Amino acid sequence: MNKTKEKILTAASQLFLNGGLSALSVRAIAREANLSTIGIYSYFEGKQGILDALYIEGFEKVLAAIQVSIDLKNPRLGVLAAAKGYIKTAQLYRGHYRLIFGESDSGYKPSKLAQEAAKKAFIHITQVIATLLPEDANYESRREAALQIWALIHGFINLQHHAIADVIEPGAWEKMILDAVGLQIDALQSKYE
Amino acid sequence: MNKTKEKILTAASQLFLNGGLSALSVRAIAREANLSTIGIYSYFEGKQGILDALYIEGFEKVLAAIQVSIDLKNPRLGVLAAAKGYIKTAQLYRGHYRLIFGESDSGYKPSKLAQEAAKKAFIHITQVIATLLPEDANYESRREAALQIWALIHGFINLQHHAIADVIEPGAWEKMILDAVGLQIDALQSKYE
DNA sequence: TGACAAAATATAACAGTGTTATATCGTGTA
DNA sequence: TACACGATATAACACTGTTATATTTTGTCA
Numbered sequence: 017m018n019k020t021k022e023k024i025l026t027a028a029s030q031l032f033l034n035g036g037l038s039a040l041s042v043r044a045i046a047r048e049a050n051l052s053t054i055g056i057y058s059y060f061e062g063k064q065g066i067l068d069a070l071y072i073e074g075f076e077k078v079l080a081a082i083q084v085s086i087d088l089k090n091p092r093l094g095v096l097a098a099a100k101g102y103i104k105t106a107q108l109y110r111g112h113y114r115l116i117f118g119e120s121d122s123g124y125k126p127s128k129l130a131q132e133a134a135k136k137a138f139i140h141i142t143q144v145i146a147t148l149l150p151e152d153a154n155y156e157s158r159r160e161a162a163l164q165i166w167a168l169i170h171g172f173i174n175l176q177h178h179a180i181a182d183v184i185e186p187g188a189w190e191k192m193i194l195d196a197v198g199l200q201i202d203a204l205q206s207k208y209e
Numbered sequence: 210m211n212k213t214k215e216k217i218l219t220a221a222s223q224l225f226l227n228g229g230l231s232a233l234s235v236r237a238i239a240r241e242a243n244l245s246t247i248g249i250y251s252y253f254e255g256k257q258g259i260l261d262a263l264y265i266e267g268f269e270k271v272l273a274a275i276q277v278s279i280d281l282k283n284p285r286l287g288v289l290a291a292a293k294g295y296i297k298t299a300q301l302y303r304g305h306y307r308l309i310f311g312e313s314d315s316g317y318k319p320s321k322l323a324q325e326a327a328k329k330a331f332i333h334i335t336q337v338i339a340t341l342l343p344e345d346a347n348y349e350s351r352r353e354a355a356l357q358i359w360a361l362i363h364g365f366i367n368l369q370h371h372a373i374a375d376v377i378e379p380g381a382w383e384k385m386i387l388d389a390v391g392l393q394i395d396a397l398q399s400k401y402e
Numbered sequence: 403t404g405a406c407a408a409a410a411t412a413t414a415a416c417a418g419t420g421t422t423a424t425a426t427c428g429t430g431t432a
Numbered sequence: 433t434a435c436a437c438g439a440t441a442t443a444a445c446a447c448t449g450t451t452a453t454a455t456t457t458t459g460t461c462a
Contacts, residue, residue, distance in 0.1 A: 038316045042420060052441050054422085063420065117367060121230040121315055122420095126372055134373045159376075163368065164361075164389045171364025174310060175356065179319050180327045183352070196357045203396040235449060245412050247451085256449065315449095 021059045024049045028066050029073070032111050037122070040066070063122075067115065068130045074112030075133040081105035082144055091147035092201055098144050099169055099197050103190055106173045114177070117170065141166055148201060149208050161204055168200055169193060214252045217242045221259050222266070225304050230315070233259070256315075260308065261323045267305030268326045274298035275337055284340035285394055291337050292362055292390050296383055299366045307370065310363065334359055341394060342401050354397055361393055362386060 027048035031039050042063055046053045060066055081101035087094045106113045116134065126134065145165050146158040153161075172193045175181060184192070220241035224232045235256055239246045253259055274294035280287045299306045309327065319327065338358050339351040365386045368374060377385070 041418085043418090053420090054440070054442090057421075058439075117371065118311055121311070121313070123231045131372050134371075135376075138373050138376070160385060160388075163365070163377075163385065164392075167364030167368055167389070168357075168361045169364070170367060171360030171362070172356070174363060174367055175360055178310065178327075179324050180331050183328075183331070184356075192353060192356065195353075196360070199357075199396050199400065200361075200393065203392050207392065234447085236447090246449090247411065247413090250450075251410070 018059065020049075020051070020055070024051075024056065024059055024066075025069055028070065032070055033109075036111050037115065042066075064124065064127070067124045068127050070112060071116055071126050071130045072133045074109060074116040075130075075137045077105050077109050077112060078102065078116075079137045079140060082141060084144070086144060086147050092198075092205075095145055095148060095165065095201060096194060096197065098141075099165075099194060100190070102169060103173065103193060110177070113173070117174070148205060153208060157208070164204065165197060165200060168196060172196070211252065213242075213244070213248070217244075217249065217252055217259075218262055221263065225263060226302075229304050230308065235259075257317065257320070260317045261320050263305060264309055264319050264323045265326045267302065267309040268323075268330045270298050270302050270305060271295065271309075272330045272333055275334060277337070279337060279340050285391075285398075288338055288341060288358065288394060289387060289390065291334075292358075292387060293383070295362060296366065296386060303370070306366070310367070341398055346401060350401070357397065358390060358393060361389060365389070 024045060028040060028045050031044055031048060040063075042056050043053050045066065046056055049055070056062060056066065060069070081104065082098040084094055084097045084101065142159055142162040145162040146153070149158055149161055172189065176184075176189050217238060221233060221238050224237055224241060233256075235249050236246050238259065239249055242248070249255060249259065253262065274297065275291040277287055277290045277294065335352055335355040338355040339346070342351060342354055365382065369377075369382050
């Protein structure tokens with residue numbers, strides 16, 4: 017990749033990790049990357065381009081986190097391991113997670129390319145979770161099971177990020193989430209037997 | 210309530226419902242309410258105050274939606290009815306829902322009062338879901354069960370709002386969510402027996 | 403009623419945002 | 433060496449939330 021382009025991206029990533037979305041202004045990125053504001057527009061398509069890059073980065077992190085070896089002998093453990101990785105990534109890259117699942121008040125809409133990155137992660141998640149079901153389960157069932165587990169984990173993480181989250185001590189979330197996922201897995205598996 | 214204050218709020222609500230957060234500028238609200246920008250600052254505490262009002266409104270809608278008569282004879286149906294109302298509200302007031310569970314890039318943080326409204330809704334949700342558990346279940350168990358069901362529903366809604374949601378036909382979501390919640394309820398109940 | 407104080411409203415400005423038009427500079431080619 | 437073209441910089445535009453400074457309206461008391 018272009019050297020300048022890379023410099024801009026690391027500057028943006030830096031600002032984003034430290035101060036969140038509100039710290040990510042075009043001028044601040046340019047200052048951090050030692051060039052003038054117009055540079056952001058010649059190397060990226062303005063702020064939309066920067067956000068797109070971070071959006072894709074976010075889904076890549078998620079994808080990397082659940083890249084567990086799919087164990088067909090014990091799919092339950094495989095899915096739980098993937099869930100653990102997913103949770104950890106959501107905490108480690110909270111800003112990214114907020115960006116890819118947040119509400120984008122500044123009018124940001126992910127580009128075609130960014131949406132494809134999201135879809136790619138979705139497909140992989142579906143595949144991991146599908147190992148829970150018997151081999152002859154059809155596509156709809158797999159997708160539905162995947163959405164169920166994903167929604168559960170994602171919902172927990174989102175509630176954790178919420179203002180009311182302080183009723184739960186921070187360390188207790190992971191166990192709580194994994195317990196719930198375990199329960200859900202058992203219910204799903206007994207349904208398809 | 211003050212007449213002018215009400216006028217401002219309805220103008221804000223109007224703009225919010227139509228154009229989302231990005232349409233909600235102080236000047237636009239003032240224009241719509243037929244007064245000058247400074248009015249927003251004398252009747253509310255600026256934009257923070259407006260967002261707080263909408264935030265509280267959002268949680269009030271949620272609270273109203275799940276105000277079902279708690280049927281101790283059949284708590285399963287009661288919770289499912291509450292879930293149905295919750296889903297409907299999230300679709301009907303999508304902007305509000307995004308605001309109260311979204312990521313607030315503009316640096317908005319709910320005030321003490323707004324957080325109390327959130328907590329109030331949370332407590333009520335807990336109470337509704339707690340009817341699923343036997344009477345002697347302790348507080349932690351109730352809260353955990355509530356979070357499990359809530360996270361599942363909330364996660365589904367959030368995924369539905371997401372860009373990748375178009376892989377599912379829009380009408381299919383409600384049944385899918387309610388099925389998943391039913392499964393989760395059964396698993397929870399069999400766990401506590 | 404008239405005069406003054408206080409509250410409500412309006413105007414204009416400030417610092418910030420994303421974006422773009424204009425100007426400058428530097429480098430490569432003929 | 434002269435020209436052209438691409439990269440960089442400056443400055444401006446229209447917008448944002450917010451606030452300081454006028455102006456108007458309102459209410460109270462003599």
